[in-house]
Amino acid sequence: MIPLPFSRRPALVGVVHLGPTPGAPGAGAFAAVLERAVADARALEAGGCDAVIVENFGDAPFYPGAVPPETVASLTLAVARVRASIELPVGVNVLRNDARAALGICAATGAEFLRVNVHTGAAATDQGLIEGRAAETLRERARLGLEVALLADVHVKHATPLGATSLADSARETVGRGLADGVLVTGSATGAAPDAATVAEVRAAVGAAPVLVASGVTVANAAELLAGADGAIVGTALKRGGEVHQPVDPERVRALRAVLGY
Numbered sequence: 001m002i003p004l005p006f007s008r009r010p011a012l013v014g015v016v017h018l019g020p021t022p023g024a025p026g027a028g029a030f031a032a033v034l035e036r037a038v039a040d041a042r043a044l045e046a047g048g049c050d051a052v053i054v055e056n057f058g059d060a061p062f063y064p065g066a067v068p069p070e071t072v073a074s075l076t077l078a079v080a081r082v083r084a085s086i087e088l089p090v091g092v093n094v095l096r097n098d099a100r101a102a103l104g105i106c107a108a109t110g111a112e113f114l115r116v117n118v119h120t121g122a123a124a125t126d127q128g129l130i131e132g133r134a135a136e137t138l139r140e141r142a143r144l145g146l147e148v149a150l151l152a153d154v155h156v157k158h159a160t161p162l163g164a165t166s167l168a169d170s171a172r173e174t175v176g177r178g179l180a181d182g183v184l185v186t187g188s189a190t191g192a193a194p195d196a197a198t199v200a201e202v203r204a205a206v207g208a209a210p211v212l213v214a215s216g217v218t219v220a221n222a223a224e225l226l227a228g229a230d231g232a233i234v235g236t237a238l239k240r241g242g243e244v245h246q247p248v249d250p251e252r253v254r255a256l257r258a259v260l261g262y
Contacts, residue, residue: 002149002181004210004230005089005112006050010260011231013091013212014044014238014253016082017057017245021074024059030074033058034081040248041082041090044238047253048262052086053115053233054079055093057244062096064127072101079109091115091151096127099137099150106148113181115214115233119152120178121170123159130159134178152180154202157189157215167198168205175209182210184233191236191244192216196224203228218242219252222259 006013016037020027037054044052056067056075063071075094083090091113094101102114120132141148154171155161161170174180185202187194193216203211213225214233226232238253240246 001179001209002147004149004151004182006231008050008262009230010226011050011212012048012253012257012260013051013053013231013233014047014049014248015057015233015235016040016044016052016054016078017235018054018075018078019058021056021059021071023068023070024056025061026058033074034078036247037078038081038085041086043248043250044253045086045088047238047248047250048257049088049253050231051089051091051113052082053091053093053113054082055115056095057235059095062127063098064096064125064130065098067094067098067101072104075101076105076108079105079111083109083111089113093117096125097130099133100140103137103140103144103146103148106146107144111148113149113151115151115153115184116180117153117156118159119150119180120174121165122162123156124162125159129162132178134180138179149181151182151184151212152178153184153186153214155186156184157186157192168201171202171205175206180209182212182230184212184214185229186213186215190215193218193221193225196227199225200228217256219255219259222256226260
């Protein structure tokens with residue numbers, strides 16, 4: 001198991017939501033997208049985040065698997081710019097589920113972790129059926145010689161898992177057979193929180209493996225949700241007015257950081 005590149009617990013990982021990248025509906029001048037990404041990353045660092053993760057949030061509707069070359073190129077440039085602008089560890093999530101592209105971006109930029117929405121099992125999503133490709137992802141990471149941590153969602157948001165596997169069993173298999181370095185727990189949608197019992201169930205299932213809450217964490221619920229977790233990945237709650245498409249507000253980052261005890 002590769003350790004996560006942030007050691008403080010509970011860790012706070014802020015999300016840099018990219019605007020539409022070239023080729024995506026609504027795409028405009030990419031220079032403005034990069035400028036906003038750097039500004040948001042700096043605001044997350046100024047507010048006290050322990051790491052940031054860059055994702056192509058503005059590219060909806062998402063490809064279910066491999067994204068086109070222009071998306072990989074855009075994300076690579078964005079991650080590189082963000083890494084050059086802050087001193088925090090930087091990760092990447094290639095939506096909806098292109099772990100292979102994420103590994104390539106890590107190899108090219110030095111990014112230190114990646115997120116995979118469906119790493120094991122399969123899920124019915126608004127992109128259609130998505131199947132986990134853990135075998136390929138782990139072998140490609142080894143082939144590229146990367147020491148990057150892989151964070152995998154369990155029963156990810158905006159999806160319905162196929163089969164009758166319980167949340168606890170899925171979490172155990174994600175770590176035990178999928179060899180993920182940490183697991184992520186989400187609610188049903190972007191900005192929606194899981195309940196504390198769900199987090200506790202995953203925590204009990206995976207033992208000492210890192211568990212992060214990856215949607216819906218706010219100042220109001222952070223203490224309860226993170227009582228049994230190692231940290232959180234937070235996007236919406238750190239934006240101005242709590243609106244996902246607004247810029248990051250460093251004061252909201254500081255407020256959440258204070259709830260976590262730092």
